[in-house]
Amino acid sequence: MTFLPILALFLGAMIALAMKLPAIPGAYGQYLAVACLAGFDTICGGVRAGLEDKFRTDVFITGFVSNVLIAFFLAWLGDEIYINLFLVVALVFGTRIFTNLSLIRRYVLTKWQDAHARKRLQAQAQAVVSSQPEPNS
Amino acid sequence: MNPFVTRINKQSWVLPVSSMCLVLGFMISMAWVTQSTRSSRQNYLPLDQRQRVNDLNGDQEAVQKMSTEIAKLQSEKTRLEKALSNHDGESKVLNDSLQELKVFAGMTPVVGPGVIVTLRDSPKYAGTGLGNNLGVSPDATIHDVDTLKVVNELIAAGAEAVSVNNHRIAGNSSLRCVGNTILVNDVKIASPVVIRAIGDPNTIMGAMNMPGGVLAEIRQTDPNMVQIEAVKNQELPEFVGNTTRKFAKPPKDTK
Numbered sequence: 001m002t003f004l005p006i007l008a009l010f011l012g013a014m015i016a017l018a019m020k021l022p023a024i025p026g027a028y029g030q031y032l033a034v035a036c037l038a039g040f041d042t043i044c045g046g047v048r049a050g051l052e053d054k055f056r057t058d059v060f061i062t063g064f065v066s067n068v069l070i071a072f073f074l075a076w077l078g079d080e081i082y083i084n085l086f087l088v089v090a091l092v093f094g095t096r097i098f099t100n101l102s103l104i105r106r107y108v109l110t111k112w113q114d115a116h117a118r119k120r121l122q123a124q125a126q127a128v129v130s131s132q133p134e135p136n137s
Numbered sequence: 138m139n140p141f142v143t144r145i146n147k148q149s150w151v152l153p154v155s156s157m158c159l160v161l162g163f164m165i166s167m168a169w170v171t172q173s174t175r176s177s178r179q180n181y182l183p184l185d186q187r188q189r190v191n192d193l194n195g196d197q198e199a200v201q202k203m204s205t206e207i208a209k210l211q212s213e214k215t216r217l218e219k220a221l222s223n224h225d226g227e228s229k230v231l232n233d234s235l236q237e238l239k240v241f242a243g244m245t246p247v248v249g250p251g252v253i254v255t256l257r258d259s260p261k262y263a264g265t266g267l268g269n270n271l272g273v274s275p276d277a278t279i280h281d282v283d284t285l286k287v288v289n290e291l292i293a294a295g296a297e298a299v300s301v302n303n304h305r306i307a308g309n310s311s312l313r314c315v316g317n318t319i320l321v322n323d324v325k326i327a328s329p330v331v332i333r334a335i336g337d338p339n340t341i342m343g344a345m346n347m348p349g350g351v352l353a354e355i356r357q358t359d360p361n362m363v364q365i366e367a368v369k370n371q372e373l374p375e376f377v378g379n380t381t382r383k384f385a386k387p388p389k390d391t392k
Contacts, residue, residue, distance in 0.1 A: 008155040012162025024167055025174040030181050032168040039161040043154060050150025057153045064157045068164070 005043065031075045034086060037093040038071035039064060044100035051107040067093075188315065191325075200324055204377040211244060211375060243307030243376040247298045249335040252342060252367050254287055254352075257329035259359035277358060281314035284321075284330050286351040288312065294344030296334035300373045302326040307376035322378040338367035 024032055042064040049055040071089045078085025170178050179187055215236070222232035239245050259277040288306055291299050299306040304321040311322065318325050334341060345352050345365055352363050 002151065004151055004155045005158040008158040009162040009165075012159040012164075013166040014162075015159075016163045016166035021167060023169055023171040023174045025177040027181065029168055029170070029174055029178050032164060036161065036165045036168050039157070039164060043158055043161060046150055046154045046157070050154065055150035055153075060150070060153050061157065064160070 005047070027079065030086065031072045034075045034089050034093075035068045035072040037090060037097070038067040041093045041096045041100065042067045044097055044104065048100050048103050048107070051104060051111075188317075191315070204324070207377040208375060211377075215239070215245060243298065243305050244380075246372055246375050247335060248370060248372045249297070250338050250367075250369050251296065251333065251335040251371060252291075252338055252345070252365060253371070254291070254332040254334070254345065255329050255364040256283060256287065256332070256355070257362055257364075259362045277362075278317070279319075279328055279330055279355075279362065281312050281319045283351075283355060284319055284332070285312045287332055287345075290345060290351050291332065291334040291336075291341060294336070294341045296336040296341060298335045298373050300333045302331055303374055304378075305374055305376040307378070310376070310378065322376070333371055333373055335371070335373060342367055 023029065042060070045063070046055065046060045049060070071093065074089050075086040078088070179190065182190065218232050218235060222229040236245070240247060256279045258279055284301060288299055288301065292306075301312070301321045304310075304324055304326070306321075311320070313320050315325070318327065319330065320326070342365065344350070347353070352365065355363050
């Protein structure tokens with residue numbers, strides 16, 4: 001179930017390959033690449049919100065679409081007005097991806113450790129219970 | 138009312154994230170650099186990254202492999218032409234003039250006396266900067282322009298055939314720099330640059346060592362950067378670069 005997003009990622013790529021769409025050349029390819037960065041950041045943010053139990057579908061979907069479009073058009077705008085906003089977009093979303101991924105790692109690690117600790121404590125409790133003599137005997 | 142209040146209501150995140158992942162996968166696949174978009178995308182990279190990308194792609198190896206293939210085919214072609222000319226006198230005359238032209242165009246290996254000029258980066262200033270190249274005096278490295286000037290000078294001095302690091306200089310050869318390496322006929326070469334020329338060794342030696350000449354200019358920075366020696370006999374490889382033409386053709390009225 002948790003691997004569904006990764007599966008979907010590959011499936012999306014497969015669909016594009018199967019449709020035989022040509023890869024986008026030149027400057028627009030660059031803009032789309034930076035938009036992909038924004039999309040990836042939003043996905044990471046969504047996973048993080050899910051792990052924090054704060055996930056809301058409407059926020060996530062609108063966030064994805066708007067982030068992608070903003071990244072694309074900011075990079076485009078930067079080239080129109082001769083300011084390297086492309087680098088700014090790449091920097092901001094790169095930083096956010098790092099933050100989001102590190103937080104996801106912490107949540108997953110904590111969850112895993114908690115589960116481990118719970119199992120150990122349960123085993124201990126079981127041992128204590130079974131070592132005590134039966135009260136009725 | 139605070140619009141940013143976090144309403145805690147558990148919703149499953151897996152399905153929405155998966156659906157957007159589908160879109161992202163599609164986008165990444167469209168933005169991926171493929172063989173057809175590589176050259177147009179590469180123009181937007183800064184110089185240092187462009188070089189890293191080039192090193193990663195390993196195209197040089199493919200070029201090397203294809204060059205040996207071309208060399209093999211060309212020698213095979215020469216052999217066949219010669220075999221054909223053995224049959225009668227007329228085709229022998231034709232073939233002789235063909236072989237003459239091929240030698241002139243640099244399409245065959247040639248042997249003869251000449252000189253070897255070796256240019257290397259000066260060790261005097263190396264490693265004085267932050268990185269390997271940063272802060273090093275730009276004069277201490279051999280540039281494409283230095284190589285170009287030496288080749289030009291050799292041809293002007295009467296060299297009949299020239300090669301740079303075993304890449305033959307022919308009619309449509311080019312020498313240019315990419316990052317901190319030199320491209321000869323679009324193949325990357327590394328320092329030291331060994332330039333071989335076939336011609337009268339004494340004449341060429343004299344012309345190259347002329348005061349105020351191109352070698353003297355480099356020697357001003359560090360005399361060790363230039364080494365020139367005459368040789369009795371050496372072999373230069375044939376030109377294995379691109380020989381296909383798209384636009385140039387002889388005018389119609391010449392026969």
